[in-house]
Amino acid sequence: MINKLINKIEQLKAPIVVGLDPMLSYIPDHITKKAYAEFGENLKGVAEAIWQYNKDIIDATYDLIPAVKPQIAMYEQFGIEGMIAFQKTVDYCKEKDLVVIGDIKRGDIGSTSTAYAVGHLGGVKIGDKTFAGFNEDFVTVNPYLGSDGIHPFLDVCKEEKKGMFILVKTSNPSSGEFQDQLVDGRPLYELVGRKVAEWGEAHMGDSYSYIGAVVGATYPEMGKVLRRIMPKSYILVPGYGAQGGKASDLAPYFNKDGLGAIINSSRGIIAAYKQPQYQQFGETNFADASRQAVIDMKEDLYQSIFANK
Amino acid sequence: MINKLINKIEQLKAPIVVGLDPMLSYIPDHITKKAYAEFGENLKGVAEAIWQYNKDIIDATYDLIPAVKPQIAMYEQFGIEGMIAFQKTVDYCKEKDLVVIGDIKRGDIGSTSTAYAVGHLGGVKIGDKTFAGFNEDFVTVNPYLGSDGIHPFLDVCKEEKKGMFILVKTSNPSSGEFQDQLVDGRPLYELVGRKVAEWGEAHMGDSYSYIGAVVGATYPEMGKVLRRIMPKSYILVPGYGAQGGKASDLAPYFNKDGLGAIINSSRGIIAAYKQPQYQQFGETNFADASRQAVIDMKEDLYQSIFANK
Numbered sequence: 183m184i185n186k187l188i189n190k191i192e193q194l195k196a197p198i199v200v201g202l203d204p205m206l207s208y209i210p211d212h213i214t215k216k217a218y219a220e221f222g223e224n225l226k227g228v229a230e231a232i233w234q235y236n237k238d239i240i241d242a243t244y245d246l247i248p249a250v251k252p253q254i255a256m257y258e259q260f261g262i263e264g265m266i267a268f269q270k271t272v273d274y275c276k277e278k279d280l281v282v283i284g285d286i287k288r289g290d291i292g293s294t295s296t297a298y299a300v301g302h303l304g305g306v307k308i309g310d311k312t313f314a315g316f317n318e319d320f321v322t323v324n325p326y327l328g329s330d331g332i333h334p335f336l337d338v339c340k341e342e343k344k345g346m347f348i349l350v351k352t353s354n355p356s357s358g359e360f361q362d363q364l365v366d367g368r369p370l371y372e373l374v375g376r377k378v379a380e381w382g383e384a385h386m387g388d389s390y391s392y393i394g395a396v397v398g399a400t401y402p403e404m405g406k407v408l409r410r411i412m413p414k415s416y417i418l419v420p421g422y423g424a425q426g427g428k429a430s431d432l433a434p435y436f437n438k439d440g441l442g443a444i445i446n447s448s449r450g451i452i453a454a455y456k457q458p459q460y461q462q463f464g465e466t467n468f469a470d471a472s473r474q475a476v477i478d479m480k481e482d483l484y485q486s487i488f489a490n491k
Numbered sequence: 492m493i494n495k496l497i498n499k500i501e502q503l504k505a506p507i508v509v510g511l512d513p514m515l516s517y518i519p520d521h522i523t524k525k526a527y528a529e530f531g532e533n534l535k536g537v538a539e540a541i542w543q544y545n546k547d548i549i550d551a552t553y554d555l556i557p558a559v560k561p562q563i564a565m566y567e568q569f570g571i572e573g574m575i576a577f578q579k580t581v582d583y584c585k586e587k588d589l590v591v592i593g594d595i596k597r598g599d600i601g602s603t604s605t606a607y608a609v610g611h612l613g614g615v616k617i618g619d620k621t622f623a624g625f626n627e628d629f630v631t632v633n634p635y636l637g638s639d640g641i642h643p644f645l646d647v648c649k650e651e652k653k654g655m656f657i658l659v660k661t662s663n664p665s666s667g668e669f670q671d672q673l674v675d676g677r678p679l680y681e682l683v684g685r686k687v688a689e690w691g692e693a694h695m696g697d698s699y700s701y702i703g704a705v706v707g708a709t710y711p712e713m714g715k716v717l718r719r720i721m722p723k724s725y726i727l728v729p730g731y732g733a734q735g736g737k738a739s740d741l742a743p744y745f746n747k748d749g750l751g752a753i754i755n756s757s758r759g760i761i762a763a764y765k766q767p768q769y770q771q772f773g774e775t776n777f778a779d780a781s782r783q784a785v786i787d788m789k790e791d792l793y794q795s796i797f798a799n800k
Binding site: 205218227253258259260261262265269287288291300302308309311313314315324325328329330331349352353354355357361363364365366370377 | 512514515527532533534536537562564565567568569570571573574575578596597598599600601602603604606607609610611615617618620622623624625633634635636637638639640658661662663664665666667668669670672673674675679682683686
C-alpha cells in the first residue's frame with residue numbers, strides 16, 4: 183500500500199492527505215436539514231448529514247488527492263450511527279481508489295492490539311470465511327505501550343500489505359510534556375523515532391517502509407532531526423494551516439527525492455467555504471470551495487518546498 | 492461515580508473488576524451455534540454470540556462485583572456489529588447497576604479528544620436534545636500527547652460526574668521501552684504519575700479523585716512508588732492472574748484505608764471454565780465457573796492483602 187500511496191503522490195504531484203474530520207458546525211444547513219427531515223434530529227440524522235457532507239467533498243476532490251484521513255473520533259462521538267458513517271466514508275473513498283488512512287491512534291498490547299489491527303487493517307476468520315470490520319489502508323498507532331503494542335500491527339500490515347503511522351512527535355502545544363523529555367540527553371520522541379526506523383527497515387516497500395511516523399508541522403526543527411533518524415519512513419504531517427504550520431516550514435520533512443512526507447489538512451479543506459478567501463463559493467457550493475482549497479494547497483506546497491529544489 | 496465505585500467496593504468487600512474481553516475461542520459451542528443458526532456464520536452471528544456470552548457471565552456475577560471493564564478492541568474487531576455488542580453490554584451492565592469502565596485507551600488532542608470524551612462519557616447536543624453515544628462511567632486514556640489530550644476528558648468527567656484511568660505503567664513485558672526511560676534520573680512513568688496526581692487533586696470525589704491511573708500488577712515495586720506519588724488516585728490494576736501478577740504482590744497498590752486500587756481479571760474469570768480447577772462445571776455451566784472464580788479471587792485478595800492488616 184505504501185507503493186500505491188507513493189505512486190499516487192508522484193502522479194498527482196500532491197503530497198497531500200485530506201482530513202475528513204467533520205464537525206457538526208462545518209456542515210451546511212441544507213445538508214443537515216435534509217438529513218434531519220429524513221431520519222430525525224438525532225444520532226441517525228447527524229450521521230447521515232456527515233456522510234452526505236463527506237461524499238460531496240470526496241466527489242469534488244478525489245481526482246486531485248492521493249489519500250484521505252478520516253478521524254474516527256469525529257464519528258465515534260455519535261455512537262453506532264457515527265461508526266456506520268465512518269464505515270461508509272471509508273468504503274466510498276476506497277471505491278474512488280483513494281488511500282485511506284484511519285486516524286484511530288489506537289494502542290494496546292498482545293491480543294488486544296491484534297484485535298485493533300485486524301479490525302481496521304485485516305479481517306477476522308469466522309468459520310471458513312474472512313470478514314473485514316473497517317478496512318482502512320493505513321492506521322495511526324500510539325507507541326506508549328512499547329513493542330508489545332506495535333508488533334501485532336506489524337504482523338497484520340505485512341500480511342495484508344497495508345501500513346501504519348506511529349505517533350512520534352505530535353503537533354499540539356503540550357506534546358512536549360512527555361515527548362520532549364530528555365532520555366540520555368536526547369528527547370524521548372527521538373528514541374521513539376529510532377524504534378520506528380528499526381521497525382521500518384524490517385518492513386520495506388519498494389523505496390520506503392510501510393511503517394511511517396506522525397510528526398507535527400508545528401515543530402520543523404524536530405522534523406528535520408526525525409527525517410534524518412527515519413530516512414525510510416514516510417512522515418504523516420498534521421498541523422498545516424489551521425494549527426499554524428506553514429508550507430515554508432515543511433521542506434525539512436521531505437527527503438532529497440522530493441518524497442517521504444505527506445501533509446494533512448482537515449479544516450482548511452473540508453470547511454474551506456467558511457474562510458474569507460473562499461467566501462465567494464457560498465455555503466451551497468462548499469465542495470467546490472474544498473476543491474479550490476486543495477488546488478491552492480498543492481500550489482502552496484510546490485512553491486515553498488519543491489520550486490527551489 | 493468514583494464515590495459509587497468505592498461504596499460498592501466497600502459494601503461487597505471486593506476491589507475487583509471483571510474484564511469483559513471476549514475472544515471467540517472462549518465462547519462455548521452451544522452459544523455460537525445458536526447465534527450462527529439465527530444470524531448466520533458472519534459478523535452479526537459472532538456479535539450475537541459475544542453478547543449472549545457476556546450476558547450469561549454478567550447474570551452470574553453482577554451481585555458479587557462492583558464493576559466491569561469491557562475491552563472495546565475485542566468488539567471493534569468485528570466492525571459495526573461488534574460495536575453494537577459493546578453497546579448492548581455497556582447498557583446491560585448499567586441496568587444491573589454495575590460501574591462500567593470502558594477500556595478504550597483513546598488519546599488525541601483538542602476537539603478530537605473532546606469527541607472521544609463526549610462519545611464515551613457524555614453526550615452530544617443535537618438540536619435541543621442531548622444524545623449519548625456509548626455512555627460508560629469511566630474510560631482508560633493514553634497520556635502520550637500530554638495535557639492537551641487529557642483536559643477535554645477532565646472537563647467532561649467533571650460535568651458528567653464520571654471518571655478516567657490514565658495509563659501510567661502498563662502490565663506488558665515491553666512497557667518499559669518508553670515508560671521506564673529515565674528523565675532527570677527518574678522513570679518517565681513517575682513523571683506521568685505526578686501529572687495524574689496533579690490532575691487528580693483538582694478533581695476530587697469524597698475521599699478519592701475521579702482521575703485514576705492504570706498500573707500493571709506485574710510491576711509491584713513500581714506500584715509501591717506510584718501509590719505514594721498518587722495518594723488520592725484510584726489505581727486500576729491489570730495483569731492479575733493470566734498475565735502473571737500474584738495477589739501477594741498487590742498489597743502495595745492499596746492505601747492504609749484498604750482502598751485505592753481495583754484489580755482487574757479478564758480471562759481468569761470469563762474463561763474460568765477452561766481452567767483445570769473449574770473443569771467440573773463443564774462448558775454448559777461456564778457462567779457458574781465464572782461466579783466461582785470471582786468468589787475465589789475475592790478470597791485470594793482478602794487473604795493476601797487484607798487478612799494481616
